[in-house]
Amino acid sequence: MDTISFDEWKKIEMKVGKIMKVERVPDTDKLYKLQVDIGVAEPIQIVTSLVPYYKEEELQDRKIVVLVNLEPAKFAGETSEGMLLCAENEDEDKCVLLSVEKDIEPGTPIT
Template sequence: MDEKETQIITYDDFAKLQLKTGKVLECVKAENAEKLYILQVDLGEEKPRQIISSLVDYYSAEALVGKEIVVLANLKPAKMRGHLSEGMLLCAETPDSSVCVLLKAETSVPSGTSIT
């Protein structure tokens, strides 16, 4: 598919996505990867989720702690550089990757709140 071509999906496809608010509890740089952070994110569940993200060029680890974010919560877990990632942070990124910002709710809401 061409980079600029948009794939149209149905509402049923969209409804499969579980988007939730979360709060970053902890963030450390992955020792074996130059651009990866290992984050512990509260999604209002029994225990935090570990999410691996390539935000090193855009945020310091300290700046991420405490951030309220939006997470794709039902993405199949995957290993990244040997670390299990249990979700995906959502960001807005320019085509040239010069700007990348985390998405968040307009006002503070409890961790685990569904995005609809």
């Protein structure tokens, strides 16, 4: 395991997000397209392969943890402006969203 410096860590920006809208990405098996409030004027769009693990109604209004300064990427033609964080056990095919243990506002920075 390679060690990182505190400066490398400080480049990473993560925030609390709240999922405002959930849609399936058409013609894909696993992809949702989410609109996520991260405490700024407009929600950001996040594309994520959570279909096997979470139903739409389980995601709606959920507080999550979002990496907000990753360079945007395209999946199935849809732009993803961030990445939500999960604990993922590939051997057992488990994927569990990170959350906050008490309620706190969208946009709150992770430190």
